[in-house]
Amino acid sequence: MQQFIRKRQPRDTNIEPYWDLIKRIITESDLVLEVIDARLVELSRNEELEKLIEEIGRPFIFVVNKSDLVNRDKLGEQIKPLLGKAPVIFVSNRNKMSYKILLSEIKKVFSEFGKREIIERKVGDPKVKFREAKADIVVGVLGYPNVGKSSIINGLTHKKKMKVSKKAGTTHGIHWINLGDDIKLIDSPGVIPLNRDDEVRYGLIGARDNESLKHPEVVSHAIIKLFLKQNKRKFEDFYEIDIGDEEESDTYSIIEKIAIKRSFLLKGGVPDENRANTLIIRDWQDGRLRL
Ligand SMILES: Nc1nc2c(ncn2[C@@H]2O[C@H](COP(=O)(O)OP(=O)(O)OP(=O)(O)O)[C@@H](O)[C@H]2O)c(=O)[nH]1
Ligand SMILES: [Mg+2]
Secondary structure, three states, rough: OOOHHOOOOHHHHHHHHHHHHHHHHHOOOOEEEEEEHHHHHHHHHHHHHHHHHHHOOOOOOEEEOOOOOOHHHHHHOOHHOOOOOOOOOEEEEEEEEHHHHHHHHHHHHHHOOOHHHHHHHHHHHOOOHHHHHOOOEEEEEEEOOOOHHHHHHHHHHHOOOOOOOOOOOOOOOEEEEOOOOOEEEOOEEEEEEEOOOOOHHHHHHHOOOHHHHOHHHHHHHHHHHHHHHHHHHHHHEEEEEEEEOOOOOOOHHHHHHHHHHHOOEOHHHOHHHHHHHHHHHHHHHOOOOOO
């Protein structure tokens, strides 16, 4: 029996505390911002998180970040599944106005049920542990790693309060940040559990960079597929290649073309696909390659 207990799957021990942390942040919050990557609306939202927010009984807003990296027309189509569940606000760190719109949406949510009511509800809620949380309106910011949670907090407060970087896992622990006199924001590490084997999601969101991906080629193929489906022309222009009338699934020959175009060649003139894969992932994750 003892042995059986010791043999517990490592996944169990990793995932459960993550959900505990998320639950705690939601419970402390009066409103939750679910931050999503505009390029990958479906992949970067988490319906389990939304269910939990609803169960705990808090309103939330979909904050579709990095919207500068996506063509506006395409975005309208992508966010359709979100409509009707919660308000959807587009933001970008290239557009300061977008944070003002987000702030007015946050205030609108509160004006609907009033600050007093929030405070009364919290004082009576034994699960809300922080005294400061009881006295303020608290907005929890949640989302996958690297979607831009800390950037949004900096944008809302007009200050570089939180460290931002292109490396996933920048924020550690919970941080309380003042926004004006009566709103507190909670920045969180991107701890929404991902399936460990879900390399594509990790890679596309940028939650794992090229060096830490086990199979970068799978991710670069997924990026190409995304463009073949949504904006083939943009991909062709970016890499100055002609994909032609080839089968949509023939991502290998596309990678080969990129390698040749960039003169990524191995001995004997063989295209260096690995180098091309790395290039595509970096261009995508750093936001140079846009949908
Ligand atoms: N193009 C573009 N890049 C953005 C935007 N917002 C954030 N980024 C970039 O995305 C990367 C991640 O941003 P962070 O704010 O650190 O993301 P996070 O969700 O706090 O990440 P973790 O703390 O690691 O979970 C950084 O390189 C930012 O510069 C945006 O609106 N547009
Ligand atoms: Mg962060």
